[in-house]
Amino acid sequence: xxxxxxxxxxxxxxxxxxxxxxxxxxxxxxxxxxxxxxxxxxxxxxxxxxxxxxxxxxxxxxxxxxxxxxxxxxxxxxxxxxxxxxxxxxxxxxxxxxxxxxxxxxxx
Amino acid sequence: xxxxxxxxxxxxxxxxxxxxxxxxxxxxxxxxxxxxxxxxxxxxxxxxxxxxxxxxxxxxxxxxxxxxxxxxxxxxxxxxxxxxxxxxxxxxxxxxxxxxxxxxxxxxxxxxxxxxxxxxxxxxxxxxxxxxxxxxxxxxxxxxxxxxxxxxxxxxxxxxxxxxxxxxxxxxxxxxxxxxxxxxxxxxxxxxxxxxxxxxxxxxxxxxxxxxxxxxxxxxxxxxxxxxxxxxxxxxxxxxxxxxxxxxxxxxxxxxxxxxxxxx
Numbered sequence: 001x002x003x004x005x006x007x008x009x010x011x012x013x014x015x016x017x018x019x020x021x022x023x024x025x026x027x028x029x030x031x032x033x034x035x036x037x038x039x040x041x042x043x044x045x046x047x048x049x050x051x052x053x054x055x056x057x058x059x060x061x062x063x064x065x066x067x068x069x070x071x072x073x074x075x076x077x078x079x080x081x082x083x084x085x086x087x088x089x090x091x092x093x094x095x096x097x098x099x100x101x102x103x104x105x106x107x108x
Numbered sequence: 109x110x111x112x113x114x115x116x117x118x119x120x121x122x123x124x125x126x127x128x129x130x131x132x133x134x135x136x137x138x139x140x141x142x143x144x145x146x147x148x149x150x151x152x153x154x155x156x157x158x159x160x161x162x163x164x165x166x167x168x169x170x171x172x173x174x175x176x177x178x179x180x181x182x183x184x185x186x187x188x189x190x191x192x193x194x195x196x197x198x199x200x201x202x203x204x205x206x207x208x209x210x211x212x213x214x215x216x217x218x219x220x221x222x223x224x225x226x227x228x229x230x231x232x233x234x235x236x237x238x239x240x241x242x243x244x245x246x247x248x249x250x251x252x253x254x255x256x257x258x259x260x261x262x263x264x265x266x267x268x269x270x271x272x273x274x275x276x277x278x279x280x281x282x283x284x285x286x287x288x289x290x291x292x293x294x295x296x297x298x299x300x301x302x303x304x305x306x307x308x309x310x311x312x313x314x315x316x317x318x319x320x321x322x323x324x325x326x327x328x329x330x331x332x333x334x335x336x337x338x339x340x341x342x343x344x345x346x347x348x349x350x351x352x353x354x355x356x357x358x359x360x361x362x363x364x365x366x367x368x369x370x371x372x
Contacts, residue, residue, distance in 0.1 A: 017212045020256040034220030034295040036180035038197025052174040052182040052372040067162030
């Protein structure tokens, strides 16, 4: 008889790993994995990617509040300034002093 | 004769002291207005500076790259949720390389993957105390057989709340007996159909990341656990080997920003 012994399989001490693997193949224990399908997901299933920079609220609100407050202050100051300038322009200008008299001031 | 200083003309009288020329007064409203105007201009300038500074800060916050701490935190979150991201077949692959008690590398084969179970249901009461209070979410289990088909092991992945919790649980799992750990999962109609709780001859656990990797091992022919325990070294090598082979899929990582599920 020929080819009854394979050196690649061996026996025990000769090639233990090969013997075990060959024995396992002979047994054919698993035709296909049982239970859950390999493609199934545990838990909630597919979860979205994780965003590393979450743009934390404090980090955005604080720098956004500063220009907002500054803008309000800027507008308020501008309006006040313009209104003040207009008021001054409308006010009548005093040209002569009541102390500047002519000859009439002298006694006759 | 009149003298040039004849007072009769009325001109010889000494002239009254000329009144001093009235100095042109500054407008009463100008003086207090000047500081107010300066104040307004200062405020407007300050406002403009603050607007620019705030916008610059906002732009920087919105366009900056991740800090190392943020990237590390994202990586932790990614690893902690990887059990949900990966399909069951990636967590429990069809084959797993392991080393037997003599250091020979062999291949274990998957028998089946169990549905996720609660920690209480998947563990014996003694081992449930390991994870109770440590945020155990669920336990994922699968059963493998060794290269010869003689040994079977049910491996379990307990999802805990943190790496520290997993490490603590693993550190106190050692003294438990072979039948005090994970419940075996039997798959009817397979070579491991005789492997059940009664056949458990060894158990163990190791914590990696937020996961506690557990195993319970025995013989596929249903050899009672008491007898199987005589081969504890072999069983432990098999169970530990599979656990080690499964850890990479759930905990290996590269740089956070280079990973598929992390957006920097």
